[in-house]
Amino acid sequence: DAGVTQSPTHLIKTRGQQVTLRCSPKSGHDTVSWYQQALGQGPQFIFQYYEEEERQRGNFPDRFSGHQFPNYSSELNVNALLLGDSALYLCASSLSHAGLQPQHFGDGTRLSIL
Amino acid sequence: EDQVTQSPEALRLQEGESSSLNCSYTVSGLRGLFWYRQDPGKGPEFLFTLYSAGEEKEKERLKATLTKKESFLHITAPKPEDSATYLCAVRPGSGGSNYKLTFGKGTLLTVNP
Numbered sequence: 001d002a003g004v005t006q007s008p009t010h011l012i013k014t015r016g017q018q019v020t021l022r023c024s025p026k027s028g029h030d031t032v033s034w035y036q037q038a039l040g041q042g043p044q045f046i047f048q049y050y051e052e053e054e055r056q057r058g059n060f061p062d063r064f065s066g067h068q069f070p071n072y073s074s075e076l077n078v079n080a081l082l083l084g085d086s087a088l089y090l091c092a093s094s095l096s097h098a099g100l101q102p103q104h105f106g107d108g109t110r111l112s113i114l
Numbered sequence: 115e116d117q118v119t120q121s122p123e124a125l126r127l128q129e130g131e132s133s134s135l136n137c138s139y140t141v142s143g144l145r146g147l148f149w150y151r152q153d154p155g156k157g158p159e160f161l162f163t164l165y166s167a168g169e170e171k172e173k174e175r176l177k178a179t180l181t182k183k184e185s186f187l188h189i190t191a192p193k194p195e196d197s198a199t200y201l202c203a204v205r206p207g208s209g210g211s212n213y214k215l216t217f218g219k220g221t222l223l224t225v226n227p
Contacts, residue, residue, distance in 0.1 A: 033214070042203070042218050043215075056214055100145060100146045105159070
């Protein structure tokens with residue numbers, strides 16, 4: 001049973017560039033959430049996608065956008081990259097409408113901005 | 115605004131030395147409190163969900179408990195392989211469309227052989 005998979009595992013970009021990160025949810029899951037984790041901090045919620053719509057958004061600027069596809073996979077896009085965007089980006093999947101289900105995380109994409 | 119505070123920030127134990135990690139929270143109605151374990155370079159791994167005060171969950175050497183203001187993760191006779199960062203997160207219950215998890219900064223546990 002495949003868990004949550006993310007690609008790429010590592011990425012190096014320069015300021016001002018754009019980046020796209022990808023996530024495939026755990027088999028059977030229909031909801032995808034994205035989190036940003038800075039070094040030494042807990043994950044911070046960026047947004048959640050369900051039924052191909054952004055269902056909830058955290059305190060992140062519009063430079064952060066996303067998409068969910070019919071097969072439930074998801075992308076996170078970040079435009080006009082800043083040095084402060086350097087972090088581990090985590091994708092988590094869950095199943096909606098099945099009670100309070102835990103979110104299961106992938107191993108993340110480590111994004112470094114030079 | 116929902117807040118989660120974990121203490122201590124770091125904890126060193128000898129193998130077999132039991133202890134507890136604390137997670138204090140402020141949330142607009144609690145729908146669930148979650149414990150995760152995170153190894154270096156990995157994503158958080160789900161451990162427990164607690165729903166209401168007085169609830170307890172156990173898994174091997176770990177036991178999680180919940181009150182109206184805090185949760186504890188008790189580690190009994192830890193082994194070196196229990197070394198990791200332990201994260202606590204809450205999901206609020208107020209508002210029908212609040213799905214996000216709010217995390218604490220975590221407790222870095224090191225168990226020496």
